[in-house]
Amino acid sequence: MEADWSVLEHGPLVPLADNLWWVEGAVPRMALRRSCTIVRRDTGGLVVHSAICLDEDTQARLEALGPVEYVVVPGRLHRLDAPRYAARYPDALVVTPAGAREAVESVVRVDLTADAFPSGEDVAMLQIDGVEDGEVVLRVRSRDGVTLVFNDTVFNVAHAGGLGGLVLRLMGSSGGPRVTPLARHLLVKDGRAARACLEQLADTPDLVRVVPGHGAVIDQDPARVLRAVAATI
Numbered sequence: 001m002e003a004d005w006s007v008l009e010h011g012p013l014v015p016l017a018d019n020l021w022w023v024e025g026a027v028p029r030m031a032l033r034r035s036c037t038i039v040r041r042d043t044g045g046l047v048v049h050s051a052i053c054l055d056e057d058t059q060a061r062l063e064a065l066g067p068v069e070y071v072v073v074p075g076r077l078h079r080l081d082a083p084r085y086a087a088r089y090p091d092a093l094v095v096t097p098a099g100a101r102e103a104v105e106s107v108v109r110v111d112l113t114a115d116a117f118p119s120g121e122d123v124a125m126l127q128i129d130g131v132e133d134g135e136v137v138l139r140v141r142s143r144d145g146v147t148l149v150f151n152d153t154v155f156n157v158a159h160a161g162g163l164g165g166l167v168l169r170l171m172g173s174s175g176g177p178r179v180t181p182l183a184r185h186l187l188v189k190d191g192r193a194a195r196a197c198l199e200q201l202a203d204t205p206d207l208v209r210v211v212p213g214h215g216a217v218i219d220q221d222p223a224r225v226l227r228a229v230a231a232t233i
Helices: 056-064 082-088 098-105 162-170 181-186 191-202 222-230
Strands: 014-017 020-026 033-040 046-049 068-072 093-096 123-127 136-142 145-149 155-157 176-178 207-211
Touching (some): 014 145, 093 098, 176 222, 191 222
Parallel strands (some): 046 068
Antiparallel strands (some): 020 033, 033 046, 123 136
């Protein structure tokens, strides 16, 4: 492993579908955990969304899935391991939303913005109406249906104990699926448009799961849950 490959505590690489994997890991000095989603495109290449440095064995399992072609930095607060991925996979293209580009470029090169991502039937990168242009959602098609991968617009964090858990609870960031008060303040620019967009995403044909930027994957009645989340804006 590279000398600068800094690994924090994380869980296993969990298969969600035939072309989709997920891993959850720690955030420095916070009780909040972060999610990394890996998509294998029809070409065989990988899209790594919100990259997390994994231990040697787990990273090897990721690499065995296919070549890393895109490293998606989904927002200005999700840059932590992007420079390490860019160094480890120099042929991969680093992608970020236009509104996050300046912040992301302060730590890692940006090869293209989300609007220039080569979306296809397998993977598409979509802007969320009413939310600043620093947030996008991935739409991933697998054999079992469609998955929507969010960043900080959608949380699904359970209440936890300890001081860190108390802080998340007081901030309104835990307690199940939601758009958090912080996201409403920092990200949502037009609440009506954002709510309508999430409701439209909830109507995505064959929707089988929602992957929040933080918290557990939502795979039980995801359309109903996403409509309920929209109502929290």
